[in-house]
Amino acid sequence: MDFGDSPESNARVRATFRFLHQHRPDYLSEVVAGVQTLAIVLPETWRDAEHRARAQDALGLAIEQSSSMTEQPGRRVVLPVCYDASMAPDLQRVCEITGLSAKAVIERHQDALYEAELVGFMPGFAYLGGLDATLAVPRLPTPRPAVPAGSLGITGTQCAVYPTATPGGWNLIGRCPLLLFDPHRAQPALIALGDSVQFQSISVSEFERLWGQR
Amino acid sequence: MTVIVRQPGMLTTIQDFGWRNRLHLSLSRGGAMDSDALATANQLVGNPLDACGLEFTGVGPTLFFEESLCIAWTGGVMSAVMTRTGQSQPVVLSSHRPIAIPAGATVRWGAASAGFRCWLAVTGGFKVTTRLGSCSSHLAAAIGAGPVVREQRIAVNPPNATAAALRAALSERESDATTWSVATTVPHSWPIIEVAALAGRHFNQLSEEDQRRLLDQGWAVSSSSNRQGVSLKGERLTTTLPNILSEPVREGTVQLPPSGLPIVLLAEHQSTGGYPRVLEVLSTEREVLAQAGPSARIVFRLVSQDQADQIQVRRRRSIVALRDAITSKLQTL
Numbered sequence: 092m093d094f095g096d097s098p099e100s101n102a103r104v105r106a107t108f109r110f111l112h113q114h115r116p117d118y119l120s121e122v123v124a125g126v127q128t129l130a131i132v133l134p135e136t137w138r139d140a141e142h143r144a145r146a147q148d149a150l151g152l153a154i155e156q157s158s159s160m161t162e163q164p165g166r167r168v169v170l171p172v173c174y175d176a177s178m179a180p181d182l183q184r185v186c187e188i189t190g191l192s193a194k195a196v197i198e199r200h201q202d203a204l205y206e207a208e209l210v211g212f213m214p215g216f217a218y219l220g221g222l223d224a225t226l227a228v229p230r231l232p233t234p235r236p237a238v239p240a241g242s243l244g245i246t247g248t249q250c251a252v253y254p255t256a257t258p259g260g261w262n263l264i265g266r267c268p269l270l271l272f273d274p275h276r277a278q279p280a281l282i283a284l285g286d287s288v289q290f291q292s293i294s295v296s297e298f299e300r301l302w303g304q305r
Numbered sequence: 306m307t308v309i310v311r312q313p314g315m316l317t318t319i320q321d322f323g324w325r326n327r328l329h330l331s332l333s334r335g336g337a338m339d340s341d342a343l344a345t346a347n348q349l350v351g352n353p354l355d356a357c358g359l360e361f362t363g364v365g366p367t368l369f370f371e372e373s374l375c376i377a378w379t380g381g382v383m384s385a386v387m388t389r390t391g392q393s394q395p396v397v398l399s400s401h402r403p404i405a406i407p408a409g410a411t412v413r414w415g416a417a418s419a420g421f422r423c424w425l426a427v428t429g430g431f432k433v434t435t436r437l438g439s440c441s442s443h444l445a446a447a448i449g450a451g452p453v454v455r456e457q458r459i460a461v462n463p464p465n466a467t468a469a470a471l472r473a474a475l476s477e478r479e480s481d482a483t484t485w486s487v488a489t490t491v492p493h494s495w496p497i498i499e500v501a502a503l504a505g506r507h508f509n510q511l512s513e514e515d516q517r518r519l520l521d522q523g524w525a526v527s528s529s530s531n532r533q534g535v536s537l538k539g540e541r542l543t544t545t546l547p548n549i550l551s552e553p554v555r556e557g558t559v560q561l562p563p564s565g566l567p568i569v570l571l572a573e574h575q576s577t578g579g580y581p582r583v584l585e586v587l588s589t590e591r592e593v594l595a596q597a598g599p600s601a602r603i604v605f606r607l608v609s610q611d612q613a614d615q616i617q618v619r620r621r622r623s624i625v626a627l628r629d630a631i632t633s634k635l636q637t638l
Contacts, residue, residue, distance in 0.1 A: 108329075112329070122328075123328045124553065125553050126550035128552045132555075140614060186442075210331055211551055211553075214446045272330070305621045
């Protein structure tokens with residue numbers, strides 16, 4: 092389902108996603124949210140023309156119902172992050188592009204309240220919207236083949252924490268010691284779609300202490 | 306009881322059926338690239354269909370078996386040689402059938418002569434820590450064990466009654482392997498692999514010329530391909546489609562990045578993607594896509610939704626027929 096190019100689309104996607112997740116109708120095996128789109132996966136037994144038509148009708152109803160519900164606030168997640176220069180290889184580049192001091196960049200990043208607009212790319216990864224407009228920087232011209240696990244990257248209007256050492260093209264300005272995805276946890280992913288996220292600055296020694304607890 | 310890895314092969318990983326209903330966690334299915342082939346291998350040795358096995362890629366490993374058990378491997382065409390200290394004659398083993406392996410044997414798998422991947426099942430299945438219910442190695446998400454390494458010891462579960470009986474029956478025969486075998490999943494047209502696909506959301510934005518380029522080519526497989534996706538090589542598509550806001554994608558989505566060279570998403574795909582999507586390969590084609598190695602040529606065949614539905618129905622029936630046929634054959638052992 093494509094919700095189209097309007098500013099409310101993302102919110103509608105998230106409302107529908109939450110609704111479907113809560114109600115778990117029988118035509119739904121899985122539901123995945125995009126930025127302006129939503130996909131449902133039908134169960135094996137629903138994969139013929141008749142069932143598809145029924146599922147589409149039911150989905151249309153669900154979208155209507157969810158849009159009339161009041162927006163539930165997501166959880167608030169606080170992530171410790173160390174902004175020390177040793178963990179912020181692109182901080183200098185961000186300062187140069189924005190004309191701000193390192194202190195200002197860190198303050199403005201930390202002061203914002205972010206929202207998980209999209210969960211994707213890999214387990215534990217959430218695209219967090221709400222980055223201060225003065226911190227808008229383009230991606231790195233060449234992505235790093237492997238960013239350190241837990242790195243905090245910013246680009247455009249978003250920031251995100253890389254759960255593991257994957258290739259990454261975002262500008263790294265800090266590092267979070269927590270395990271963003273732990274399959275053994277009751278809730279494996281720290282950040283869910285729609286959660287509010289706040290960052291809290293920690294020292295290098297505090298980072299090391301928390302990292303050791305992974 | 307353990308199996309010891311003497312040589313890891315090109316890329317050998319522990320796999321079962323992977324994860325279901327975890328896309329909201331951005332965790333794609335993973336697991337055996339052709340889970341039906343793993344199920345067949347398991348059925349051949351009397352295991353539950355989703356018991357933990359090994360996936361071989363390109364060149365298989367060399368494994369040492371401490372105790373006697375049955376093995377079977379399916380998928381591509383890959384033969385193996387068995388040796389035992391004290392026995393001068395190495396024995397050639399063939400795929401797609403249950404084989405009784407004696408204690409102390411070493412089995413060395415070679416390169417796939419057709420296809421690219423195989424799935425090995427052993428009596429009892431491998432005993433491995435599970436994460437979120439699966440023993441699989443999801444390399445892209447870094448969940449589960451990494452590829453097997455030299456001298457790694459992999460534990461094996463004690464067999465259930467069916468598997469134990471089968472092992473006993475096979476060991477008592479004159480020949481340790483059955484004379485019958487299951488068919489390989491590598492298509493007769495190998496190295497050409499034809500895959501049926503529906504038009505993707507952005508297919509109609511391609512120029513007619515590009516639509517032809519997409520469908521008429523025998524696309525080659527880039528060496529950067531992996532369990533996340535097959536990167537194709539060939540004549541680039543020239544329509545410049547803008548990147549899209551990230552959308553949920555699926556196994557079988559064919560993306561068109563700015564390079565003009567398509568990517569077919571596979572078992573370890575990312576849950577969302579920002580490239581336009583030009584085709585959606587049917588889920589029935591997983592079996593042949595899993596065999597898309599460096600020598601393969603992929604040809605897309607555009608089908609309608611009705612045709613797709615029929616293909617699905619036919620496929621379900623043939624799997625049921627296969628399971629029934631194997632059950633009957635095993636009963637006669």
